[in-house]
Amino acid sequence: MGLFQKLAFFLGIRRKEVNVLVIGLNNSGKSTIINHFKDEEEKVAEIVPTVGFNVEKFQNQNLSFTAFDMSGHGRYRDLWEHYYKDCHGIIFVIDSSDRLRLVVVKDELDLLLQHPDICNRKIPILFFGNKMDCKDALSSVKIAAGLGLDKIMDKPWHISASNALTGDGLQEGVEWLTQQIRETIVTRN
Amino acid sequence: MSSFKRDKKEEEDGGGNPFQNIEKTTVLQEARLFNENIINAKKCTHILTKILYLLNQGEQLGATEATEVFFAMTKLFQSKDVILRRMVYLGIKELSSIADDVIIVTSSLTKDMTGKEDLYRAAAIRALCSITDATMLQAIERYMKQAIVDKNPAVSSAALVSSLHMTKMASDVIKRWVNEAQEAVNSENIMVQFHALGVLYHIRKSDRLAVTKLVARLTRMSLKSPYAVCMLVRIAAKLLEEEETGNDSPLFEFIESCLRHKSEMVIYEAAHAIVNLRRTTSRELAPAISVLQLFCGSPKPTLRFAAVRTLNQVAINHPTAVTACNLDLENLITDSNRSIATLAITTLLKTGAESSVDRLMKQIATFVSEISDEFKVVVVQAIRALALKFPRKHSVLMNFLSAMLRDEGGLEYKASIADTIITIIEDNAEAKETGLAHLCEFIEDCEHTSLAVRILHLLGKEGPRTKQPSRYIRFIYNRVILENPTVRAAAVSAMAQFGALCPDLLENIQVLLARCQMDSDDEVRDRAAYYSNILKQQDKTLYNNYILDPLQISIPSLERCLREYILTNTEEPFDIKSVPLAALPTEEEKQINNQKSDGMLITTGPVKPIPVSREENYSEKLSTIPALQQLGPLFKSSDIVELTESETEYVVCCIKHCYTRHLVLQFDCVNTLNDQLLENVRVQLDPSEGYKIVNEIPCPKLPYNEMGTAYVVLQFPEDLPNTVGTFGAVLKFVVKDCDPNTGLPDTDEGYDDEYMLEDLEVVLGDQIQRVNKVNWGAAWEEAGNNFVEMEDTYSLSSMGTLEEAVKNIIQFLGLQPAERTDKVPEGKTTHTLLLAGLFRGGFEILVRSKLALADGITMQLTVRSTDTDVAELITSAVG
Numbered sequence A: 001m002g003l004f005q006k007l008a009f010f011l012g013i014r015r016k017e018v019n020v021l022v023i024g025l026n027n028s029g030k031s032t033i034i035n036h037f038k039d040e041e042e043k044v045a046e047i048v049p050t051v052g053f054n055v056e057k058f059q060n061q062n063l064s065f066t067a068f069d070m071s072g073h074g075r076y077r078d079l080w081e082h083y084y085k086d087c088h089g090i091i092f093v094i095d096s097s098d099r100l101r102l103v104v105v106k107d108e109l110d111l112l113l114q115h116p117d118i119c120n121r122k123i124p125i126l127f128f129g130n131k132m133d134c135k136d137a138l139s140s141v142k143i144a145a146g147l148g149l150d151k152i153m154d155k156p157w158h159i160s161a162s163n164a165l166t167g168d169g170l171q172e173g174v175e176w177l178t179q180q181i182r183e184t185i186v187t188r189n
Numbered sequence B: 001m002s003s004f005k006r007d008k009k010e011e012e013d014g015g016g017n018p019f020q021n022i023e024k025t026t027v028l029q030e031a032r033l034f035n036e037n038i039i040n041a042k043k044c045t046h047i048l049t050k051i052l053y054l055l056n057q058g059e060q061l062g063a064t065e066a067t068e069v070f071f072a073m074t075k076l077f078q079s080k081d082v083i084l085r086r087m088v089y090l091g092i093k094e095l096s097s098i099a100d101d102v103i104i105v106t107s108s109l110t111k112d113m114t115g116k117e118d119l120y121r122a123a124a125i126r127a128l129c130s131i132t133d134a135t136m137l138q139a140i141e142r143y144m145k146q147a148i149v150d151k152n153p154a155v156s157s158a159a160l161v162s163s164l165h166m167t168k169m170a171s172d173v174i175k176r177w178v179n180e181a182q183e184a185v186n187s188e189n190i191m192v193q194f195h196a197l198g199v200l201y202h203i204r205k206s207d208r209l210a211v212t213k214l215v216a217r218l219t220r221m222s223l224k225s226p227y228a229v230c231m232l233v234r235i236a237a238k239l240l241e242e243e244e245t246g247n248d249s250p251l252f253e254f255i256e257s258c259l260r261h262k263s264e265m266v267i268y269e270a271a272h273a274i275v276n277l278r279r280t281t282s283r284e285l286a287p288a289i290s291v292l293q294l295f296c297g298s299p300k301p302t303l304r305f306a307a308v309r310t311l312n313q314v315a316i317n318h319p320t321a322v323t324a325c326n327l328d329l330e331n332l333i334t335d336s337n338r339s340i341a342t343l344a345i346t347t348l349l350k351t352g353a354e355s356s357v358d359r360l361m362k363q364i365a366t367f368v369s370e371i372s373d374e375f376k377v378v379v380v381q382a383i384r385a386l387a388l389k390f391p392r393k394h395s396v397l398m399n400f401l402s403a404m405l406r407d408e409g410g411l412e413y414k415a416s417i418a419d420t421i422i423t424i425i426e427d428n429a430e431a432k433e434t435g436l437a438h439l440c441e442f443i444e445d446c447e448h449t450s451l452a453v454r455i456l457h458l459l460g461k462e463g464p465r466t467k468q469p470s471r472y473i474r475f476i477y478n479r480v481i482l483e484n485p486t487v488r489a490a491a492v493s494a495m496a497q498f499g500a501l502c503p504d505l506l507e508n509i510q511v512l513l514a515r516c517q518m519d520s521d522d523e524v525r526d527r528a529a530y531y532s533n534i535l536k537q538q539d540k541t542l543y544n545n546y547i548l549d550p551l552q553i554s555i556p557s558l559e560r561c562l563r564e565y566i567l568t569n570t571e572e573p574f575d576i577k578s579v580p581l582a583a584l585p586t587e588e589e590k591q592i593n594n595q596k597s598d599g600m601l602i603t604t605g606p607v608k609p610i611p612v613s614r615e616e617n618y619s620e621k622l623s624t625i626p627a628l629q630q631l632g633p634l635f636k637s638s639d640i641v642e643l644t645e646s647e648t649e650y651v652v653c654c655i656k657h658c659y660t661r662h663l664v665l666q667f668d669c670v671n672t673l674n675d676q677l678l679e680n681v682r683v684q685l686d687p688s689e690g691y692k693i694v695n696e697i698p699c700p701k702l703p704y705n706e707m708g709t710a711y712v713v714l715q716f717p718e719d720l721p722n723t724v725g726t727f728g729a730v731l732k733f734v735v736k737d738c739d740p741n742t743g744l745p746d747t748d749e750g751y752d753d754e755y756m757l758e759d760l761e762v763v764l765g766d767q768i769q770r771v772n773k774v775n776w777g778a779a780w781e782e783a784g785n786n787f788v789e790m791e792d793t794y795s796l797s798s799m800g801t802l803e804e805a806v807k808n809i810i811q812f813l814g815l816q817p818a819e820r821t822d823k824v825p826e827g828k829t830t831h832t833l834l835l836a837g838l839f840r841g842g843f844e845i846l847v848r849s850k851l852a853l854a855d856g857i858t859m860q861l862t863v864r865s866t867d868t869d870v871a872e873l874i875t876s877a878v879g
């Protein structure tokens, strides 16, 4: 890091820009969640399955977020890792009504946690148990148990139940993430 | 700071290219900057520029390197900097073919192409199409359709052009966009209209009727875009060429009307199209020529250039029409634009009189050193045409050529000079010695291996028959001492020719060949040993077969036969006779190869890389039919013979395949009735005397508009004269009426029906394969000792000229003319035509036909063959 950047860092200029990676299986609601955070005029009316990824920007509590909204389709999951290295936080979205694929979610999560670019970092992970409005939705406690979240010792994590269509639960989750990222950035140096 | 200094130093060096010293590894290192959380747009743009520069300089990136840069680059999508984003699009396009998983940017690009920022949209479409494969196309289809009809012309054009590019990988998807393209053709924007027409044409181009309709509709609506009109002219001209109808069609009318268009570009295009049409009368030509003539006097150099270039191209085909422009062309001789001057002079050379040759050549000589290679080639071509037209001028022209040969120039230029000298030598015996001398001098200092090899080959062919063959040996042997292995090997072969044809040089040649056997290169040593051993035998037949006449078989076939031979694992030795002979290109095929691309936005790419013979093509198909596998190797396949009129209910064509003892008739049938399904389709033959039908293979089903094939296998009659005859033929089949929409038969019951076909002729040429004898004279002499000879005299009353007689004899006998005797020199009343070929079963045929013109034509025909019956058959068939 150059001298100027270090200086900027201490002055808190840099602190305002953070990158987060949004991952999770296809159809879990990632793009819908990110769309919710965007400014009114930037919102898209119709959300289609993502092919590859999209970069989106939004603000939360004085922090500007750059979100890499990845595609959750099988063909693209191997490509998430290209974006692991430089992110400050991860948003992992789970379709809580999709009981069948919870095992697939667990596989993907385990791969993520074991990845060399992730495993040794104290990077905060925010889980959204999305689609909580669906009638056979699992509770966040059940999801946490199913995924074995309590075994994650070296990273701060948090799970919120959410409804991306109405926005319920989203704010709470992101506030937690903002808090965490502030802390890690301050303590990293 | 340091970079600033370097720039300054370079400027002093006169370089001034800031990218001169960049290096791949360094730039790839720098590209890691793309991964930073905060993007420095300016820096990243600069790095991307360097990457693009490197790629465009031909620097190769490995897949891993490219993928790494590519993914780093995808992170730049977070920057809102417009310039950087557009650089990213370019980067995506460049890397799309090298990096893996490039589809990762699909959504990001789709977002940009449909977004609010107009500066992004067109470029994003082009990038998107470069990363999309056939499987992904569905996902973006909806956006592409919208983009084609977008209000923004740049967006619409980008979408149309991208569609054109994608027809290569997914033409059936693009076909579904025809309605959108149709709408875009109505655009006010000239580029959009042009590109839309391109897409429409490409969607339909394989369907003649649809293209005709498209052209008919568009010619009526008067397109706004001159580019589109130009393209329409090209499409119309192409249709006209394909259609056999005369030029009174509306297509020609349309092209003609474009001569009065307000745009000069269109006027030129129309004139160009008309003068290049194959069948035009002088009346049709006149208005087009006057347009070109007018353009010759235009103050715009581009128009003068276009006009004179076109006149130059058609000068040979339409000399009188072009002569009408002589005055205008004379004015252009001194044009300050050298390209225009060159074209004007060479056009005049092509059409002018013998007396003007010296004057024009002098004029060219004043500036030939100043023009580019491409135009020098034009000059050379004009000289070639002149030399053929005015044989007496050969010394002037030859001197000019040899001076050009000594000048600097690239391979293509030098090759065209050498070609021309070779043509002149072959055409004009008087020019031979001087021509060969010039070529000898040239190879002393020739940097082009391929050219040196060709000239050595020619020296080997022509040198031994000159008055003083020994003088060429020194030039050839010098090559053995001084050149690379390829040239050395060619020189060895050339020397062997002298050994075989000049007995008094044989001893010296043997000494030289012995030295060549010490060469460091395998090929050179092998050839020297091979020739030396054959020459030791002192046997004329061996000389003819293994030195003077090269192998005639088709190389791809040889490869296939050898591969099959290895697989069959037999004890028998390989029989080279089982390999089909190489196809000699017909005049028509040669012409097709010379045709240029038609300029329809997308070229179809280089045509047919390896020439494969007709036999080779059929052989593959026929060998899959079990009943035909015992017939042995395919000897000869005839041209396609039509047995029905076109546009009848059923269309039947026949190809005659000749084997050693059998004749296989392949009947390709098409059923053009959409309410009929034909079954058990076969051809009932009434063969001429002596033929035996041994097998029939019907075509089980013939649905509407699909090609089906039925075969009949016949055994040739024992008596050769009976093999030539006429067969009656009837098409027999079972008809099932069916629903035109589904093609499914209404009932299971069908009824028998038949359809008369035209008679099928089996001719002499069907059983003869043409053979190119390089050294016909030697072979003829040799055949005098051990072949059968027959001779007869005929009067060919129906023919008026020697040319006509020569053409008919060649066609009738199916033999290959040798030593350029198929060309009758002008003004002669006698001519000798030399022919060679092979009869099925491997019997050689040599024919000498002496023709004399006097009240019709009399012909003395002498046939030498290894077989009496074959010789007799030929003499009797002519009668």
Ligand SMILES: Nc1nc2c(ncn2[C@@H]2O[C@H](COP(=O)(O)OP(=O)(O)OP(=O)(O)O)[C@@H](O)[C@H]2O)c(=O)[nH]1
Pocket (backbone or CB within 6 Å): A024, A025, A026, A027, A028, A029, A030, A031, A032, A033, A047, A048, A049, A050, A051, A070, A071, A072, A073, A130, A131, A132, A133, A134, A162, A163, A164, A165
């Ligand atoms: N009922 C309900 N539907 C939701 C919710 N969130 C998203 N959806 C719907 O789920 C579907 C998929 O949402 P996306 O945002 O495209 O999902 P994604 O995770 O981005 O999918 P990929 O881009 O294919 O990986 C859409 O039809 C959304 O309307 C939710 O909380 N409740």
Ligand SMILES: [Mg+2]
Pocket (backbone or CB within 6 Å): A030, A031, A032, A048, A049, A050, A069, A070, A071, A072
């Ligand atoms: Mg998505």
